[in-house]
Amino acid sequence: MRPQGKGVWYVWVGFIIFLGFFLLWGNTNSVQSQEESTCISCHTSVKELVKITREIAAKNPPQKSAESKGEG
């Protein structure tokens, strides 16, 4: 292999390693952001949701008119 060809090969290897790190970093970051999100931590916990929805129902009971009659 000519020295010039070898240089191009090294550049490609470097690029692939960089790309690998870049993708891995992006993925880790996405997982981290999901883990940090209070949306996910709360909305995947049955215990937490039962507690909160009971509190909400006690404060604001759902209201429907008792005057509705017949089929809609």
Added chain:
Amino acid sequence: MAPLEPYEQVLIDDAFLEEDPHGEIACEKCHRGNPKASTMKAAHKGLVPDPTYPDPSKTCGECHEGIVAQNKTNIHVSLNPYKHIIGMRASTDKGTRKKIFMAMDTHCFTCHSSCGQCHVSRPNSVEGGFVQGHVFLKTPPMDTNCTACHGSRVEMEYLGKNKELPGDVHYTKRGMKCIACHSGDEMHGTGKDYTSRYDVENAPRCEGCHEDAVSPTAKTRTHRIHKQKVSCHVCHSVAYKNCYSCHVGKDAKGLAYFKTEKTELAFKIGLNPHPSKDRPFKFVTLRHVPVSKGLFDFYVKDGLAHFDALPTWKLATPHNIQRKTPQTKSCKSCHGEKDLFLLQKDVTPEEQEANKGVIVPKDAIPR
């Protein structure tokens, strides 16, 4: 349909986060709110529960641009036929029309759909809640979504829940669900603002599958004789639900209510109120819809000043098709059988004028 427990309505399933591509999108990108907040109140500040309604272009439209563009004319979302029908019956007075449309916002327009209310959650009209832990479903399930709204008539007819009446043969014999006939393309709209669901060009048609039934050389003699004269439903439907009179208002607490006076199972053949290229028939099945002159009286007197502009017995395509029905027994089952037809005596005096175009004159009953 029993509503979900409140916690079930908002519980996210691991399958959404691990397997659904939509689970890779940060919650706040669609729903806003603050994912870093430590209290529920702060986390939900500015929250958009259904980010797909009224405009899904910044959410679903980011990837599904074509469908979202079509969706503007989806009648499940626009409710254009409702607006058109009430608009035709309403007074021409601007102030009165404004009050009517405000009342419709409270009572009628709450029953719309959205991308999310078909593909993620149950419709709001049945208190919502994730169908499958926020997983996006390509095909909305019939029982949690389609019949959640289309319950009183379609579900009862199709599944055979009306007393002593059989379910639709497409369901009972073939197990066909809504999607078998009603395609995603039909549901998503075509780009045309239809004023009637019967004008939707890609809506299903019986002959789409039963091609032979409309062929000039149809195997069944009665098909060859009645083609273009009567709709398929006239021979192949059984009794279906008819509702009478509806009044809307607000109770002492300010909560919206509706009252319908009567519901009955009946079968009536009438003159086609809506002849078209696809439905040129002289005779069709008619269903009484729950409308009355005083529908909006709570909000404005004489709001429906042009009540007679449209019939209250409306073109119907009941979802209870049978191969054999009382009408298919013999020629005499229909010919001369005046009880099957909508006659003047079947219509209340205050609705005679509105229905004059669909009432069958005695001498027009086939002999």
